[in-house]
Amino acid sequence: MNSNKKDKLFQWIAGIVLTLGGIMFVLPFIWMILSSFKTESEVILIPPTLWPQGFTFENYKNLFENMNFAVYLKNTLIIVLFAFFGMFLNAMAGFGFAKYNFKGKDGIFFMVLATMMIPSQVTMIPVYLILNKMNLTNTMLGIVLPGLVGAFGIFLFRQFMTTIPDEIIEATRLDGASEFRTFVQIILPVSKPILAVQAILAFIGGWNSFLWPLIMANDEKLYTLSVGLSLLKSQYGGNFALQMAGATFMVMPIIIIFIIFQKNIIENYTTSGLK
Amino acid sequence: MKGFTSRKAPYLFIAPAIILLTVFSLLPIFVALFISFTDMDLAGLADYSNLSFVGIKNYINVLSDPVFLKAIFNTLFYVIIGVPLVILTSLGVALLINLGKSKLFKVFRVVFYLPSVTNVVAVAVVWAYLYNPAFGLFNYILESMNLSAIPWLTEPTVAKISLILMALWRAVGLNMIIFIAALQGIPRSYYEAAELDGANTWQQITAITLPMLRFAIFFVSITTMIGWLQFFEEPFIMTKGGPLDGTMSAALFIYKNGFQLSNFGYAAAGSFVLFIAVIAVTLVQYKVQNKESDY
Numbered sequence: 087m088n089s090n091k092k093d094k095l096f097q098w099i100a101g102i103v104l105t106l107g108g109i110m111f112v113l114p115f116i117w118m119i120l121s122s123f124k125t126e127s128e129v130i131l132i133p134p135t136l137w138p139q140g141f142t143f144e145n146y147k148n149l150f151e152n153m154n155f156a157v158y159l160k161n162t163l164i165i166v167l168f169a170f171f172g173m174f175l176n177a178m179a180g181f182g183f184a185k186y187n188f189k190g191k192d193g194i195f196f197m198v199l200a201t202m203m204i205p206s207q208v209t210m211i212p213v214y215l216i217l218n219k220m221n222l223t224n225t226m227l228g229i230v231l232p233g234l235v236g237a238f239g240i241f242l243f244r245q246f247m248t249t250i251p252d253e254i255i256e257a258t259r260l261d262g263a264s265e266f267r268t269f270v271q272i273i274l275p276v277s278k279p280i281l282a283v284q285a286i287l288a289f290i291g292g293w294n295s296f297l298w299p300l301i302m303a304n305d306e307k308l309y310t311l312s313v314g315l316s317l318l319k320s321q322y323g324g325n326f327a328l329q330m331a332g333a334t335f336m337v338m339p340i341i342i343i344f345i346i347f348q349k350n351i352i353e354n355y356t357t358s359g360l361k
Numbered sequence: 362m363k364g365f366t367s368r369k370a371p372y373l374f375i376a377p378a379i380i381l382l383t384v385f386s387l388l389p390i391f392v393a394l395f396i397s398f399t400d401m402d403l404a405g406l407a408d409y410s411n412l413s414f415v416g417i418k419n420y421i422n423v424l425s426d427p428v429f430l431k432a433i434f435n436t437l438f439y440v441i442i443g444v445p446l447v448i449l450t451s452l453g454v455a456l457l458i459n460l461g462k463s464k465l466f467k468v469f470r471v472v473f474y475l476p477s478v479t480n481v482v483a484v485a486v487v488w489a490y491l492y493n494p495a496f497g498l499f500n501y502i503l504e505s506m507n508l509s510a511i512p513w514l515t516e517p518t519v520a521k522i523s524l525i526l527m528a529l530w531r532a533v534g535l536n537m538i539i540f541i542a543a544l545q546g547i548p549r550s551y552y553e554a555a556e557l558d559g560a561n562t563w564q565q566i567t568a569i570t571l572p573m574l575r576f577a578i579f580f581v582s583i584t585t586m587i588g589w590l591q592f593f594e595e596p597f598i599m600t601k602g603g604p605l606d607g608t609m610s611a612a613l614f615i616y617k618n619g620f621q622l623s624n625f626g627y628a629a630a631g632s633f634v635l636f637i638a639v640i641a642v643t644l645v646q647y648k649v650q651n652k653e654s655d656y
Contacts (some may be wrong), residue, residue, distance in 0.1 A: 182374030201386040212392035265370040333483035
C-alpha cells in the first residue's frame with residue numbers, strides 16, 4: 087500500500103520534471119517560429135510580444151526574392167540526391183562484406199572501421215588539396231564526394247545483411263541471375279527496414295550539410311541552405327526576423343520528417359542492440 | 362558471363378566505397394602528415410616547386426602560438442565541463458522516461474530527441490538571437506524575474522558556458538536514446554529480486570542500473586568527448602571564436618589557419634596535434650574501461 091502510494095508520487099514527480107525540461111527543450115523552436123512571422127521592428131520590442139502582432143510572411147518572401155534561397159534550396163536538394171546514391175554504395179559494400187568470402191576481407195573491413203576514428207579536422211585540409219589537384223574545387227562533385235560513403239553506414243548494412251539466409255541468394259543464383267541482379271532484386275527489398283532508417287538519416291545529413299559546401303564553394307551559386315544561412319547571419323546580423331525565417335525554413339522540414347518517422351529512427355537504436 | 366561473376370563480385374561490390382574511403386579518409390592522413398612538414402600555402406598550392414621542407418618548424422610554432430594554446434585550453438574546458446554535463450543530463454532524462462509507466466512518457470522521447478536532428482547552423486542562429494544582450498529572450502526572462510542580465514556571448518568564460526549549454530541541448534537526444542536502449546536490456550528479474558529484498562528505487566538505481574549501464578556510459582563518454590574535441594560549428598557561427606579568442610576551439614583554429622589564412626602546412630601541424638589528442642583520450646578511456654570490468 088505504502089509503496090504503491092510512493093510509486094504514484096514518483097510517477098507524478100517524474101512527469102512534472104520531464105514536462106518542465108521538455109518545455110525548455112522546445113522553447114527555442116517555438117520562439118524561432120513565432121519570431122519568423124513578426125516584423126523586424128516587432129522582434130526588437132522590449133518587452134517582447136509572444137504572439138506576432140503584425141503577422142507577416144514578408145520575411146519568407148524576402149528570403150526567396152531578395153536573397154538566393156531558391157538557389158540554396160536547389161543545391162541542398164541535389165546534395166540530398168547524392169546522399170541517397172552514397173547510401174546505395176554503402177549498401178553494396180555492406181553486402182560484399184556480409185555475404186562473400188574473399189582474400190583480404192577482414193583486413194579491408196578493419197580498415198573501413200578504422201576510418202571512423204579519423205577526425206574530420208585532420209582530413210579537411212588534405213582533402214581540399216586532393217580535390218584541388220583533381221580540379222574539383224568550386225564544383226558540386228567536389229562538395230559531395232568527400233562525404234559520399236561512410237564507415238558507419240557500411241557497418242550497419244553489413245550487420246543487417248549477415249542475417250539474410252544464404253539459401254535465398256543461392257536460389258536466385260541457380261536461376262541464373264547475375265550477382266548484381268541478386269543484390270538489386272533480392273537483397274535490397276529484404277533490407278527494407280535498414281534502408282528506411284538509412285534513407286532518413288541520409289536525407290537529414292544531406293539537408294544539413296555545411297562543412298564541405300563551406301570549404302569548396304567559392305560563390306553563392308553552389309551554396310547550400312546552411313552556408314547561405316550563415317552568410318545571412320553575418321551580413322544581416324541585426325535582422326532577427328529574417329534570420330528566424332531562414333532558420334525555420336531549414337528546421338521545419340526536418341522536424342516534420344522526424345516526427346513522421348520517429349518510430350523507425352528511435353527503434354533503430356533501441357533494436358540495434360547497444361547493451 | 363553477365364555482369365558480376367561470382368569470383369570478382371565481392372571486389373566489385375566493395376570497390377566504390379573502398380576507393381572513396383581510401384582517397385578521402387586514409388590517403389589524407391599521409392598527405393596531412395607530409396604537408397605539416399612543409400610551408401604549403403597558396404603559392405605552394407599553385408605550383409609545387411614553391412614548396413619547401415621546414416622540418417618540425419610548424420609544430421614548434423603552433424605549440425608556442427598563444428592562440429593555439431588558448432584553443433587547446435578552451436577545448437579542454439569544453440571537454441571537462443561538457444562531457445559530464447551531457448552524460449548526467451541524458452542519463453537522468455533516460456532514467457525518468459524509462460521509469461514512467463504512462464504512454465505519455467513516449468512523447469518525451471520525441472521532445473528531447475528533436476534538437477539533435479536539427480541543423481547546427483539554424484540552431485546556432487536561433488540561439489544567438491536568444492542570447493542577444495539587448496533583444497534576447499533569455500536576458501528578458503532574467504530581468505523580468507529581477508535578476509541581472511548575463512553577458513551570454515560577450516564575456517570569454519561565460520561565452521564558453523553559453524556554447525556548452527547550446528551544445529548540451531543538441532546532444533541530450535541521441536545519448537538519451539542510447540541509454541534508454543541499454544536500460545531496456547537490463548533483465549526485469551534483477552529488480553524484482555531487489556524489491557523482494559526491500560531495496561528502494563534509489564538503491565535499485567545505484568546497485569543495479571548504473572553498474573549494468575557501464576558499457577553504455579563508456580560508449581557515450583567516448584563519442585561525446587571526441588565530439589567536443591572537434592567542436593566547430595557552434596563557435597564558428599555564434600562567436601567566430603571571440604570574444605578575445607575566448608571560444609576559439611582547436612577545430613576552429615585549424616579551419617581559420619587553413620582556409621582563411623591559407624597556411625595549410627601550419628594548420629596541418631595543428632590538426633595532427635589534435636589527432637594525437639583524440640587517439641590518446643580514446644586509449645586512456647579504453648584502459649580505464651578495461652580495468653573497471655576486471656572484477
